[in-house]
Structures are given as C-alpha cells and as structure tokens.
Amino acid sequence: MAPVSRRHALKSLSSGFGYLAFASLAHQAAADDVGAATAGTLAPKPTHFPARAKRVIFLCMNGGPSHVDLFDYKPALNSQSGNTTAIGRDRGGAKLLGSPFKFAQHGESGLWMSEVCPQLAKHADKLCVIRSMHTDLPNHSQAFTQMHTGSFQFVRPSVGAWTLYGLGSENENLPGFITLNPPADNGGARNYGSSFLPAICQGTKIGGNQIPAFYAALLGKDEEPGPPLKNIDNTLLSRDQQREQLKLIRDLNVAKLKRDVHHPEIEGAIESFELAFRMQDEVPDVLDLRSETETTRNQYGIGQGLATDRFGRQCLLARRLVEAGVRFVEITAPTSWDHHFQLHEKLPESCAITDQPVAALLADLKQRGMLDDTLVIWAGEFGRTPYGQSQTGRDHNNKGYTLWMAGGGVQGGLAYGATDEYGSEAIEQPVHIHDWHATILHLLGLDHERLTFNYGGRDFRLTDVYGNVVTDILA
C-alpha cells in the first residue's frame, strides 16, 4: 500500500465530509507514528499575498482606556473644561472634563502622547496610532466581544482563531493561539473561541494562581508560585508508553468519528491530544523565565513588589511564545481601564502597571529583529467620553477612540484619522472594528474577503459583509 502521510489523512479528516473515504487509510497512517507529524488544520498554509507580519501580540486593555488622556490630544477640551455640553447622554447635560495630564510631542514624528506613558513615548516613532476608531455599542461585554470576534450578537470565531485557521502554526509542539489572563466575563471564552472553525484553532488559556503583591512581599514569596501550566509532565509513563497510550486513544476516537461521520468535538479532541503530547517536551522550557538574563528581566520590570511585575512577566512570556512560533498571543493587562471615577489617580496606576513592560516588549522585539514581522496591537474595547462623571472620571465612548499598532508592516510614527474637537466622535477617516480586522488580516497576508469558512451552506468571514483595509497605514 502506498504510504499516506498523516498530514494528508488528518487534513481530509478535519474536513469531516470526505472522511469515510479516507478512514481506513487514516487508521493505517495513524498506526504508523503518533506525535511526530504535523496536525492537519495547523499545518502552515500559504498566504493570499506576501505577508508583512507573521505573528501577532495583542495587548488587550480591558475596560476602555481613555483616549483623550493618553493619545488623542484635545486642547479645546482643556480650554472649555467645565462647560456644559450637549454631547452627553445624561440628564441635565454633562460637563466637559479637561485632561488632568500634560501632553507633549515625541520622537521625530512628533506624535502627541500624555505624560502617563513616559516609557512608551520613547518608542513613539514605532507606533501607528489610529485615532478614529469606532465600534457599535458602548457596553463592555458587547464591545469586548465585537473587538474579538467582529460580532456582539452571534457566537463567531475570534480574530486569533481566524489567524490560526488562515496561517496554520509555525510550531507543531505549541498551541498556535495562546491567551494569558483573559477575563471570565465580557463574553468569556467566546473572546478566544473558535465557534464553527475547527476546535484546534481556539485559544489556549494559560496563567492563574497569582498571589497578590501585598502578600507576596509580606511572605517573601514569588507572586506566581508554581508553573503557569499544570499537568505538563507524566510521572508514571515513559514517553514510549505514553505514545502507545495516545495511539490507543486516537484509534478509539477515530473509530467513533467514523461512526458519527461529522463530529467537530471529536476531531478537535484528536488534534488537541496530539498537540498536548508534543507540548510536554517544549512547553516547560518556553514558560521558564529563569533562562532570561537579569538585564532582560529588569527591563520588563519583573521583580518582587514591583507594580510592573505581573504584566512584565506576561509580556516577556509573550515574546518567548512568539519566538517559539506561536502565531497569536493575547495578553489581557492585569488592570481595569474602566475609569468612571478618580481618573486622575486610577489612570496613572493602570499606566504604571503596563507602561514599562510594553515599552520593553517593543525594544526587545526590535533588538531581536522580530519587530518587522511581528504585529503588536494595543487596544481596548472602546474609549471614554470627553465629558465627566462627577468631574472625576469618564463614561464609555464607542463613537471615537484610539488604539495603536506597531511593527509588522504598519507605518511607525503615524497618527491616523481624527475625532472631533473634544474627542467625542471619529470624524476623519473613521475606522470601524471590521476595517481594523480587515487590516490585521491584510498585514498577515490574508484577504479578509477570501478567508472564509463554509458553515451550514454559507461562507463566513471575520468581517461578515463589511470591512475595508486601511491602506494608508501600511508601511
């Protein structure tokens, strides 16, 4: 019998329909070798056109960071602070709230940034700042899921899952999509889910078990004792014995799939077991930050009792993961940007936790020559209103806000689009979530209109029937 590559067999298997024809071959191929070959869905795939970015690090700023206090400088907002405005939704009119922070221009590009991100400001010339973002709803959960999946109404694959589906994985021993510290609310697992895409495309959650800084300092303990990923080691079986066991599990799963014909949950299980088996050898090294130099750790702000410790670890881990070939890494910053109250104190706190690690990540990627083909994204689900709440904070604003990207084929030192004079609404070159998604895929070499998945007779896209690539920001 002609040898059938396992990749080929699994590929046909993943498609579900063509399965029966290949069942016996797959069974044969499966018997040959477990653990060495590349799984079908995750095999690297050709792009639609040359890619500018090969991988993504998405720094997710949960809660809606205030663009008018960070990146979108509005002199009129300051000069008219305290004036009643008609743009507010609440009763009796709202009052404009000037930013309590000083803005200045940075880098050769002269990008405006406020004083609360001094470290990031040093990398101004790397940033592509989109100041004209808008999204459909001013509610956390809907906006958060729309940012991740394009839809707030329906369960759809996340942008990470689409990326992995479109490009495949560069490292067969690691999940292609990893999410660190994702919030349980705001849509929960939907935000890294695969929906109708093959289950292997969904994000693998890593992290947890932190001790609060207060106790870590008090007890002299590490903030993150124990491994960030448990059960990575088998203490009873040798690798050979485990391989035999894994083959048995797969044979039984394949037999079940053969009976069921179409059963994505089982296809996903087959692939995730093989990936898990391969992860055992590689993951412990990748997750071990001790192999980094003291200098590197300091740059990221890692150290007991430091505000930057947790996010610093996560940013460094993100770099290690993409370096090891993980396609899409998302980190949710361990702070809430939902500053309804006391913004003048709370926003600097959130910045103190994130500023240095983010800056270190950009510098580190640059220094390793990885920034050119790594797309770094910094984004929250929306921005905040120019008018105040009790004169100390700001409400949600979906009609105009800012996010930035760096590396991976975007122009550095660019401020794209604009909101009105107060920062309330995107008026120049507005960029909707769908446009932003289309642009991300474009940078990855994927045409958002061609990256489709047929589900129940309809071709679905990340961008539904919308989306225009923002070509002006491409490098």
Next chain:
Amino acid sequence: MKSSVFAKLLLPNAVFLAALSILVERAPAAEPAEAAEAAGLALFESKIRPMLAQHCYKCHSEKSGTPEGNLLLDSREAARKGGDRGLAIVPGKPEESLLLTAISHADTDLKMPPKKERLPASVIHDVERWIQLGAPDPRDANAVPKSQVDNLEEARKFWALQTPVRRDPPQSRDTSWAKSAIDKFVLAKLESSDLTPSPDAEPTTLLRRLHFDLVGLPPSPEASQIFLNRVENEGFDAALEAEVDSLLASARFGERWGRHWLDVARFAESSGKEANISFPYAWRYRDYVIDCLNNDVPFDRFLTEQLAGDLLPYADDKERARLLIATGFLALGPKNLDEANAFQFLADVIDEQIDTVTRAVMGHSVACARCHDHKFDPYSMEDYYALAGVFASTNTYFGTFVSPANRVSGDPLVLPKQAELPILHQGIPAKRVEALKAELAALQKEEQDGRAAIQRAIEAGEDPSEIFTLTDALRIFWKSGGIEGQLEKVSDEGEPLPLAMGVLDREQMIDVPLLERGEINRPGDPVARRFPRVIELTESNCIPDDQSGRLEFSRWLTHPDHPLTARVMTNRIWHYLLGAGLVRTTDNFGVTGDPASHPELLDHLAIRFVDNDWSIKKFVREIVLTRTYRQASTYNQAAFEIDPDNRLLWRASKRRLDAEAIRDSMLAASGELDVSRPTGSLVGRVIGDRPISLIGLDARIPSDLDGSMHRSVYLPVLRDRLPDVLDLFDFAEPSLVTGARDTTNVPVQALYLMNSPFVQARAKSLAARITNEVEGDQQRMQLAFSLCFSREPDADELQIAREFFGPASTADEELLTSYCQALLSTAEFRNLD
C-alpha cells in the same frame, strides 16, 4: 402560485382561526410592531444581509455599475423603491414582494439568482419571514435598538414582555410522529423548513443521555440491563417512563439540577475581587438548593424562599433555619471587601443583588439603569432606585471579618440553635471569650485615648504625628477585626453558633435617593420602593411601610401573569435537556438577546409550567418523554446544510458533558464514587476564614483542590481559584449569572486527562475493579466499555484493544491501567450522543 408556503400564509387553516378567535381577548396583534422589528432586525443581520451580499449585490448594487433591471438591493431606500418590474420588498406582504417571487422561482420568467439552482428552502423561508416581520432594514439607519423607557406602551409590545398566549398546537402533515403538544410545535416548524425529525435514538444511547441529563451520572451496567429487559418485555414507552420516574426520585437528581441553579445563582464560597476572602458558611445554601430540587419545591415557592425566606411564617426552628439559609442567595455575591468607602460598598452590594435577581429570574438586567436609563431595555433610573430601596431596607449578612487583606466586615446570620444543624467550627473556652472581650475593650479604649490625645495635642498647638500613628490605628483595626471574627462565631459561653449567610429586614426601611449617574455623592430625590413599571401586574405594588418589600417583590416575580419568569425558567430547563435554549441567550431576554426560535412553543412551555404548579420535576418529565428529546443525534448532511445549528431540532444535539459529570463518571466507572453528602465543604472544614490567595501555601489543601471521592457538586467553589477539573472543563464563572456554560476543546484538557494524578488514580482503580470483577481479556474489555461508555465494544474496538496489549494480556497491571486511562480520555467518554 404553487408554493405551499404561500398557500399556508394566505389561508390560515380553520383550526388556527378558531384558536385565534378564542384568544382574541388576551392576545393583541400576533406580532406587535416593536417585537417584530427586533426579531426582523436580528433575522436581517444573521440571514438576509449575508444572503443579499452573497447572491444579489453582484448585479444589484452601487458597486455593480448599472444595476440589472434598475434594481438596487444594497440600501434600504433603493430596495424599497424597487426596479423596472415593480416593488421588490413590500413590508408585511411577502406575496407582493418580487424579491421572494424571484428567489422562490415561483414565476418562470423571474428566477433569481439567474441560471443557478434555487436557493435552499431555509433561505427562502427566512426572506419570507423577514418580509412578514415588516422587512426591517437597518442599513443607512441607526441599527442599534433603542430603549423605550419613555414609551412603556410601545415597550410592552416587545415579545418577551407580552403575556404568554395559550394556543392549540399546530397541525402537521405527519400525524404519527408527535407524542405531545411540544412535539407538535417542533414538528410544524420542521415541516415549514422542509425538514423531518430524526428517528428515535437507540435504547442504550437514550438511556445514557437520560441518566446524564437527569442525575449527571452514567447508567451502571446493571441498570442498563434492567432497562433493556424492560424495553423487551414492556415496550419502549413504558420502560422509558419507569426509568424517568426512578431517576426523578433519586437523590442524585437534586445534585445534578441543584447545580444548574447554583450556576444561575452565581454560588461561590469566597468573595472574589481583590481581597477574595472565603465564605465558610456558603455551603448551607448549596445543600438547601439540592434539597429543594429533590423535594420538588415549586419554583415560585423556591424563589420566594430565596428572596424573602426570613419574612415567611414557619412552624418550628428547623423550618426557620431552612428559610434563613435560603436567603443566602442574596448574600453570596462577589464583594469588594477592600472597598474603603462603606457607602460605596453598600451601593455595590445592592447593585449586585438587583443585577443577579433580575438577570437570573427575568433574563433582564435592571442594574444597567444604575447610572442612566437602560440603553436598550425599558428600565428607568427610577425603576432601579425604587428597587434599590427594597434591598437597602435589607441587611445582608455575609460573615467575613476585617483582616490585613480586607477592610470590610459583615456579620454572619445566626441560626436557631434548636435546629440542630452541623457546625464546622470549634468553640472556645468561656474564659477565653471573656479574655477576648476584655482585649477588644482595651483596644477600643486605646483607640479612643489615642484620638483624644491627638485632639488635645492639636488644641495645644503641638505636633500630633508621633502620639497616635497610622500604624497604631491599623494595628488596632486589624487586631479588633480578628477578635470580632472569633467572638461572632461563639455564644457568650464559648459554644460554637450555627451560622449562615443570608438577609434580614432592617429596623428602619429606606427609600433610596436617585443617584445622578450612579454616584454616591450626588443624591437626588428619594424614590418610593416599587417594581419596574414596564411590567404591570395587579395587586403587586403595595409594599408595607414596615417591610423591605422583598416578599412583595417575590410575589410580583412569581405572579402567574409575569411575562418573563416562567419563560426564562422553562427556557433554562429546555437548554439543559436539549443542549440549547429556544432563546439561546438564556440570561438575556432583552432586545439585544436572541429571539426565540419557537416563540409559540416557549409560550406553551411557560403556561404549562405555571399550570403544573411550577413543578420542575413534572416539567422535566414532560420534556424527556417527548419524541423531540428522544431523537437520535445522527448526522444528516441535507438537514445540516439547511439548519447547521439545529435550531429547529431535526436531531438531538451532540453535547460535551460538563466538568462535574466528567469527574463524577470517572469515579463511577472506577467504583470509587461516594454518593453520600459530605458535611459542609472543604472551605468550611479546612480552609476556614482566610484569603484564598494564600491557600496554595497550606500543605493540607490539595493543589488541585480535589482529593475527594464525593460528587463534584460538593467540591469547593472559590472565585478565581476553582478546582482544576472544574476550571479546565468550563465550569460556570461563579461571579456571573450563568445559564449556558462555554464548551472549549483545548490541549490543556488533554494534559489533565493524560497527566493529572486524579485521572491516573481513577485509571488504576478502574483497572483493579475490572481485574477483580471478571476473568479473561475479552470479558475485561467488555466490562471496561460497559463502565465507561454504557455499551459493548464492537469488533474493531476489540481489535484495537488487542493490538494495544500485543503479546501481553489484561493481567499486565500497568498496561491495563494505561488502557483504562485511555478509555477515560476518549472523546466518547465525555460526550453525549
């Protein structure tokens, strides 16, 4: 016109007309404008817009150049205007809309898309339905639904706010399939999309499904045999009924279904948020819920007890204790115990209570109206603050004390001693009580003296900073907190007190002022306590001056005419049994939620539920005895193409087991499951009062937070620190009302199954059990299959097993253990057909 779809539309059958005339008094228009608009918009976004983009825009859009037949379909205005042939879309009149004529190929001269196969029947059906709903089209208009706070008359027309309507089930072509009214509703819908139901599932498959759905455990090999014999002797129906009745009577039912409610009630044994302090008495509420489900306490009574048990009459101390424990529902929400501002803390507790109650019971969150009128649903700030008064007039007892990790303390609720409940904490000697009291008094005096000294220093113009420092104040604050924490648990004699979480009315009732933008420092006028205006029920708004109004609130919620309570609950139960709700967003029945796939069926279910005295067991029984439930889950490509999500229920949904069922089945298969109820939980017994972040440092507490053989419902539920197996397999987030859990499929789950000590230990015991119970390789493999999958292995599977063992046999203990672990790790083990 030959289309039967049209015929049905134009000529409603006689039965339907008769039913309509009976109902005409209760039912206004069948499809009120607002409701239809919301449903139509959802339909447009999910089906119509993609259809237009995919099949029509190529020739009928601005981008297409000169549009064919001068018809543009890419904006609302143009689509409404029509083209050379006439009107493409006539809202409300599918039969006059050329778009439908064209795509349904009803006119031989006008077949669209041109030179192509007719679009699938489901697409045509969707277009027809959409036009019938008024063809709402958000393009170039603001698509975001608007709140109707200012126009409650309009708001009440939204489908979920209409009183459910009693209807006769529809007729169908196939008259032999349906066994119940439920089946008739399902079948009619299937037929209207040219679908047919799947055949009945195999008895073994159905038995396994039934056992997991009702009790969360696999059928034992013995139970399977008895069932099959019964099917043989008494027939399928009789065997099924007997099985269902025995499962409903089993104490395991309450453990399974109680857990469902605990998901909704965001049950947890710690405060969550930054401080995350344990709630050592929360388990009493867990046991209360399980008992209620086992005793089939009517759902209206069950809700009333949880909202106002403290205000209900009682016969003895035991009943009083039970009713107080029930109110734990209101007390065990997540709390920011590190909040420095006491008033803010209180406002947040009230907000969480409003959010949980309204979301859990009504599928609407009134809490969104805290800072501004609700953005989508018809709840005003006045509605919110009127309800806030009810909870502000209530004292919440949650029983945590001040420690370095948290600044907020709360008293526990003391239960009647005569109720003779188990108490997990120790008493202290009476002398120690006295000593503690003395120490506390001394600390209080020290603080008073310190403050007085500062006052004197200031008056004398001296520097007070060294007299009584912040460090002193904190030391006293924390130390007093710890002492108070010890004293609140014991009587004056030092005997341990039976404690719980719960609520009581305050001495003074409060009408809460409306807080502008929800800010505690911007109080407006007080709002009299009452319930949201959009739902008008008779005799519902009279709250006595000397009561909080929780009892009246529970009466309002459980009023038979309340449009949401029964709908939301029956939809939850449907979700648990059929794999998805008729409304898929089980916790959102608002305008941003999913419209019902079978609105008439949902009405029927809600009415049946209330008619049957809100009995959950009767309702579950009715559903699992339908043919709808009984269907096989077999894949059918043609049906899948029409309805991939199985919204119309053409088969049983394939489902992954939830975390508890996966773990419990492993223990059941290995013969190690201890079905007795443990006293309390690990939190009450071992963890006690302390920050959850520190438990990892305690060697007595297993790192996976498991180490027990009891059912998973009794594992500790700590916010942000769940037992591994629950965390990995998508347990409900315990800070949120959760009607539908996630289902993920990721390699970290595989790692748990491959490498965790828990699964390895189960495999070892399963191997030992098999070795002890039968001799011979084939017999052992058969028993293993029977224990793991409730079925026999087929020839292929026996062959796979033989290959695995090779020259060795099942006598090889290590190999057999590995084999058993493989079975526990297969997809079939954790999936239901």
